[in-house]
Amino acid sequence: MPPNSYISTPSHDSYDVVIIGGAMMGSAAAWFTAQDPDFDGRILVIDRDPSYEKCSTGHTNSCIRQQFSSALNVRISQFGADFIQNLPRHMGNDPRVPQLKIQNYGYMYLADTDAGADALRAAHAVQRAEGAGTRLMTPDELAAEYPFYATDDLVLGSINTKDEGYWDYMAVFDWWRRQAREKGVEFLADEVTGITRDGARVTGVALASGQRIACGQLINASGPRAARTAAMAGIDIPVEPRKRYTWTFSAAQPLSRELPLTVDPSGVHIRQDGADTYMAGAHSHIDPAVDPDDFDMDHGIWMDHVWPAIATRIPQFEAIKVLREWAGHYAMNTFDHNAICGPHPELTNFLFMNGFSGHGLQQAPAMGRGIAEWLVHGRYRTLDLSPFHFERIAAGKPYVESAII
Template sequence: MSTTQFDTTPSRSAYDVIIVGGAIMGSSTAWFLTNNPDFDGTVLVVERDPTYEFCSTAHTNSCMRQQFSNELNVRISQFAANFVKNLREYMGNDERVPQLSIRSFGYMYLADNEAFASVLRENLAVQKAAGAATQLMTPDQIAAAYPFYNVYDIVLGSINLVDEGYWDGSAVFDWWRRQAQEHGAEYIANEVTAMTRNANGTRIDSVTLASGETITCGQVVNASGPRAARTSAMAGIDIPVEPRKRYSWVFKADTPLDRDLPLTIDPSGVHVRENGGGTYQCGGHSDIDPAVAYDDFAMDQDIWENHVWPILATRIPQFEAIKVTNEWAGHYSMNVFDHNAIMGPHTQVENFLFLNGFSGHGLQQSPAMGRGTAEWLTYGEYRSLDMTPFNYERIERGEPLIEKAVI
């Protein structure tokens, strides 16, 4: 969406809900709010860069999986699969909305030691209990099904070929944004630069925009991706969310594989997936993984030459002869506390809600997270999936909700 489709100044001086950030999480929340007949309030979405060039949504793998170690995360992705496959129905049978599907080539987790193999077995039990179709594979089974892999060092694999793979995240994002606006949500190209709390510090009374306006608010949603800690700091709140750089490469193989490549998570952490037409997409990061500046998207060619490509060529020998056709760096919104979402209201600033820290699996969680946040804003409670385990108060208690399956 171009900047010409966003005004820069709000049409009102007060809104019931102000959403800080208009990418996938903010737009999901705006859509679920404006699509809910029980919500009749006003919504302002403040997006600092409506080109979305550098947002995490634009840099995603656009894949979903059910292979998580936490049952709630499994069920969140199951809802995402249902939402994507029934997008037009969810959007009121609007004939403009495309019919989407999931290209279920699966995620293949490869374990090269018994400790990680035990984790895969433990995760399998969680996933099976939630109804996922995950299966474990021995090295011989992997080699038979996917003969292009080198499995000399592999102990165990884990894959799910049902509702696990590529989906068109950009289409869902576009239609959330479009319908939210058609249903009354107001998007502006601007930036929240300050927030004012009431005298006893229990509520956000107003936000100030970069253009100078002060806007009164009923509730505020922090949906600002890797900039989440900066937004929370305006409310006087610290959260353990940092921008972490993640590199992606698209390449063409001289000799393409003869079947779909699952999104393969090598034991090194390098991952690679089918992209179609003899092209593939892979990702990785440096061994040292510091927080980076919000505007740091510089590539590091040494990582490709000395780390990622050698690992790819070892795991899949046909990838010794490849040509990179595109590359970019994006940011994970990394929750360094426990790699899980932070959502729901703050414990003291009661009208400040979090939608942060998705640690690389935000796109696939966006349907359930937007729905849950909209429910809380409308009813003061979750009415579909119970998202309270993700609430901010666990941060204050120092009780992490660990997610082991982070890529």
């Protein structure tokens, strides 16, 4: 069966695990749970959009980094990098699974204020303590190694070229779904319209098709629609769809070396895309919550903000040609920009995989593994993901991630 094949009718009316959302995060949870030798149950993944046309996964820029401000997020990405680059081993040495690598052009964070430089230094200390290869660069060092940057206004740069850059997310995504199906996971094309409860437990879901499915555990992996899904269970979570714009372009004067994913102080980021093409990303200054079906472009952002910022930082990009453009969504956790995962403290068989604030793709391996551990064993056996639990939100105690693009 092709990896993107969805069924229209489930085989059973009851499943041990039901996952709402079949994109990167939901597929990670399904695969890690199904491959656990201690799991002996049925899994149903439900997705309203099996084409993935209107999900965050389908509009990703597909990068991974270790430059975070919290140690846990650094460790999460380190596992992600290992998973990506050792995919056959992680997938049981299946000879069909391809060997992947990360295109390590790295991330380059630039600071043009003393406060921005202090933030880079603080994050650098966290990253180095976790074994990341991050190094700080003075404006003179930046000019010497990356002569295409305009550095007159810069105070400091931060870069890591080990396990940071572009990777082939589609290969991982496809193989998670393919192997999950081979282990009996069902992927259903339908929409959850309601969640039923009996006191402190979820009992099942109602579907747009009219079917009702009972479940033992329910996972909310519905990306930018996470708050709508949680509300069906009577839970309020601070997750909103925030629009992110992407452009690919060619330059009349291509750069002499590979361009790191450069996070400019203006908020614009640019990186290498192909051999002679580049990618830019940005959002509006207001950055409002939007409808999860809103993928309209704002063409004024390019002319008024993005192109001027690009040409200012890299003068060779004064003459460029836009090749493609699109809008996608971050599932933004407005509380602290960190994931909400794990079980609800009272509705204990309702689990979150939400609010990744733009980091979901790279965090999917560790999050899928962690959720599977909780489902099967009742505890985390590798990385302790409890700082991401819902309790911090209910208590008003943020676990802040400041390295947000």
